Amino acid sequence: MQTQAQMQAAxxxxxxxxxxxxxxxxQEYGHGGQSIMExxxxxxxxxxxxxxxPLLAES
Structure with missing residues (x-):
């Protein structure tokens, strides 16, 4: 029990x-003001x- 509580706290x-x-x-970087998601x-x-x-899935 004690180990579980310690792990949960960690x-x-x-x-x-x-x-x-x-x-x-x-949230935005200096690349033209575009966010990473954009x-x-x-x-x-x-x-x-x-x-x-498999062959169709790979292509």
Whole structure:
């Protein structure tokens, strides 16, 4: 029980530290004022359409 409580406290502290680190990161960077999400959307990555045959799924 005590070990579980210690692990839970450690995980909670880690999550808080990560949240604080993310909060300090600027939402936009100096790349033309575009956010990371905007730049990702512009990449037009391929999407999987659910093919069942391996060769079609790979292409």
């Amino acid at each position: 995980l909670h502290a880690q999550l808080q530290a990560q949240a604080q680190a993310l909060a300090s990161v600027p 730049r990702f959307k512009r990449m037009a990555t391929p999407s999987f359409k659910g093919e069942s045959q």
